[in-house]
Amino acid sequence: MDISDARNRIVATADELYNAKGIQAVGMDELRTAAGVSLKKLYQEFPSKGSIVMAVLERRHQSWTEGLDATVRRAPTPREQLLAIFDYLGQWFCQSTFRGCGFINSFAELGAISPEVAEYARKHKESFQEYVASLAAGAGAPGYLAPQLAILAEGAQTTAAIAGTPNAATQARQAAEVLIDAALNTK
Amino acid sequence: MDISDARNRIVATADELYNAKGIQAVGMDELRTAAGVSLKKLYQEFPSKGSIVMAVLERRHQSWTEGLDATVRRAPTPREQLLAIFDYLGQWFCQSTFRGCGFINSFAELGAISPEVAEYARKHKESFQEYVASLAAGAGAPGYLAPQLAILAEGAQTTAAIAGTPNAATQARQAAEVLIDAALNTK
DNA sequence: CATCGTATAGAACGATCGTTCTCGGTGCAA
DNA sequence: TTGCACCGAGAACGATCGTTCTATACGATG
8 A cells, every 4th residue: 555545535535425424523542543554653644633634625616616617518508618617516415425514514514623724624615616717707797607607606605515405506597697698698 | 480481581691602612612601690680481381401592592593583584675776686685794704703604503412312403403494595596586597596695695604604714605696696687698 | 484664453541522420619498 | 298200500521632742763973
């Protein structure tokens, strides 16, 4: 087993467990067992639980960004690229492991007591907003459209998570269509 | 001191502390000290921390519902009543104690390990959606408008919380205006 | 084979959690 | 004054947390 192989497995396992049960509900021993590494190796790879949490957030950010971009890139027109954001959300919501946005959740759980976590969540959302803004700019939309679509996407995530149904994705997508067309026509 | 007076102070203090630091980060001893009651009285009023959490959620639900309705009722027309939702959010976001929706936060923190909390958060969001639906119906809007506005409201809450700015309220309000007018015109 | 460095499983540690118990004081009734 | 029922402060308890330490097994090297 490679050394970074163990590292990856630890982070991947932590990601799953933290998502399924919440960060604070998963102890190091449970993570150790699930990842199949010794406690010593765990602390050899990471100095503390907090650093594992940050590594999980980085992993989530990368996974989310790549997955979103892959879906968006399949859309033929700038307008459909903006709508593809909500298709990506729809796929995500349908996964059985979906339990809400990991950044919203970690912010809610640890944001008040961990400046690192709060800051990383802020950065992640900021990067999403910039991504939406770049797509909106590509569609020739006015600047106010992107924040509106980002808010729709955020709302769809929490609504889907708490309601337990993926309906919010299509509802948000239809709303996005109205907002996009209105923004493009009044331009 | 009345017996229910102590109860109210416990719940009010727990509400503040849980909101400020997160539920799991506030121990019974800290709550006891802040509320100024003995540990014995605390457990005399509530059988467990979980029951305090549920009492806090009930308090939040009542406070939110009443505050929202008071703002909405001041609006003269059905259309402006729908928009008043976002004015209410704007006021809320500007409070220094604002740290996101307490139900989203409690769901993120405890939803996976406490069916009670998850269920109550679901019920709260459901009641909000029904409230929006009743306002939308009063404005003569088609049925699909209310979920769209509710998603906007949810998104504004998480965006404002994580970004740390109240901007999302006005952005969501402007988006709501577009959606409302589009829905009313195509009817 | 003997030896040594390393990795492992799991015990142990201090801290903190939610919860309960004990002790000492206080007000009231007789 | 004496007895008694309550009350608050905080010690105590068992569990669990994150983290570290120890004892044991193993594998490579001479």
